[in-house]
Amino acid sequence: MSYYSLLIRNCGQLLTLAGVPASGPLTGSALRDWQVLADAYVACADDRIVAVGPMAELDTARVGPDTQIVDAGGRVVMPGLVECHTHLVFGGNRAHEFQRKLQGESYLDILASGGGILSTVRATRAASDAELLANALHHLEGFRHYGVTTVEAKSGYGLDAETELRLVRVAQEAGRQQPAQVVPTFLGAHVPGPEYKGRPADYLQMLANDVLPHLNPAEVPFVDIFCEEGAFSVRESRQFLEQARALGFQLKIHAEQLHDLGGAAMAAELGAVSADHCDYLSQDDAARIAANGRTVVVLLPLVPLFLRQEVYAPGRRLIEAGVPVAISTDFNPGSCPSKNLWLALSVACLKMGLTPKEALAAATLNAAWALNLQAETGSLEPGKRADLLVLNVADYEEIPYWLGENPVQQVVISGKVQ
Numbered sequence: 001m002s003y004y005s006l007l008i009r010n011c012g013q014l015l016t017l018a019g020v021p022a023s024g025p026l027t028g029s030a031l032r033d034w035q036v037l038a039d040a041y042v043a044c045a046d047d048r049i050v051a052v053g054p055m056a057e058l059d060t061a062r063v064g065p066d067t068q069i070v071d072a073g074g075r076v077v078m079p080g081l082v083e084c085h086t087h088l089v090f091g092g093n094r095a096h097e098f099q100r101k102l103q104g105e106s107y108l109d110i111l112a113s114g115g116g117i118l119s120t121v122r123a124t125r126a127a128s129d130a131e132l133l134a135n136a137l138h139h140l141e142g143f144r145h146y147g148v149t150t151v152e153a154k155s156g157y158g159l160d161a162e163t164e165l166r167l168v169r170v171a172q173e174a175g176r177q178q179p180a181q182v183v184p185t186f187l188g189a190h191v192p193g194p195e196y197k198g199r200p201a202d203y204l205q206m207l208a209n210d211v212l213p214h215l216n217p218a219e220v221p222f223v224d225i226f227c228e229e230g231a232f233s234v235r236e237s238r239q240f241l242e243q244a245r246a247l248g249f250q251l252k253i254h255a256e257q258l259h260d261l262g263g264a265a266m267a268a269e270l271g272a273v274s275a276d277h278c279d280y281l282s283q284d285d286a287a288r289i290a291a292n293g294r295t296v297v298v299l300l301p302l303v304p305l306f307l308r309q310e311v312y313a314p315g316r317r318l319i320e321a322g323v324p325v326a327i328s329t330d331f332n333p334g335s336c337p338s339k340n341l342w343l344a345l346s347v348a349c350l351k352m353g354l355t356p357k358e359a360l361a362a363a364t365l366n367a368a369w370a371l372n373l374q375a376e377t378g379s380l381e382p383g384k385r386a387d388l389l390v391l392n393v394a395d396y397e398e399i400p401y402w403l404g405e406n407p408v409q410q411v412v413i414s415g416k417v418q
């Protein structure tokens with residue numbers, strides 16, 4: 001019997017995210033009925049969790065001279081946050097558009113005038129690989145500071161074959177150069193490239209012919225598309241996602257962000273792992289997504305906040321309809337320049353009607369499901385990667401309550417205290 005390499009002891013509340021029957025992402029009451037252990041420990045061997053339980057049941061024979069011990073001092077310990085929707089790699093920023101937004105211009109107005117996504121595309125195309133990598137590493141450091149241990153990273157600010165492939169490579173390299181796990185997603189279908197203005201179908205055909213065949217689904221598991229007015233229609237999105245699926249990619253969609261077009265239910269029908277935004281999702285489409293049981297609706301509450309939009313995804317109604325929900329920031333230079341996933345949890349409670357326990361499950365285990373990483377991370381169970389956080393609070397109810405604060409005291413990634 002070997003010694004533990006790391007022991008987190010005296011956890012006042014250990015948020016295991018385990019203990020509910022789950023053959024799929026957590027839905028309905030399971031989203032809040034998972035187990036909290038009082039006065040508990042987590043033990044790790046190398047990069048894995050090997051034991052979890054009450055302090056009274058700790059096997060002290062496995063605590064050896066080389067076991068690193070972290071005393072949580074009665075505080076909350078929980079899984080590392082899983083950030084399942086970011087646009088990590090981009091050049092420049094859009095601080096200059098903030099003022100225009102405050103004066104009343106809408107997201108789609110700014111996009112139509114050549115700003116928005118297209119201004120970031122110009123800055124991204126002009127940036128070197130080294131500059132893009134340095135920016136991505138800076139943002140990943142910020143995410144780790146907030147306790148995010150897994151980060152999805154979308155391409156989508158290149159909008160030509162060469163730059164889109166460059167963005168995917170930069171995301172992969174950023175993943176290798178720091179400890180958080182980075183999961184690349186191909187979002188070449190963000191909006192049609194400027195060279196394809198008014199020809200969205202031709203642009204998608206170019207991506208399908210010239211880019212997707214150069215990506216390996218084992219390394220870049222997801223293909224995503226922005227289904228919205230000014231981007232791609234439901235019909236175009238369906239055709240492109242079907243092409244991606246035939247090449248072995250898993251599917252994601254940005255849908256129902258600004259209008260109810262039906263993209264989320266369409267993607268669920270194709271077996272997408274997630275349908276993201278859904279601020280304008282209809283109750284009928286919610287029922288269709290719930291019936292599929294696998295597609296996670298990713299709530300992005302900081303986006304309507306930053307866009308000064310009144311409509312937020314109907315989180316409470318989605319949970320009651322049996323839809324699995326996750327929470328993410330949607331970190332990007334236009335509609336959410338924030339990496340504070342804790343703030344997103346608070347806004348999900350305040351504006352979407354989630355309870356603190358539901359919000360915590362949505363940013364950990366269900367977010368892992370949205371990346372198909374549920375076997376690897378998102379809960380504190382033996383066999384999973386040892387990604388966990390010691391927080392500065394004694395009760396999980398305090399987490400969304402201290403609005404805008406970062407409750408993280410210590411971050412452990414793959415069994416290593418950061």
Ligand SMILES: [Zn+2]
Nearest residue numbers: 085087254330
């Ligand atoms: Zn997004």
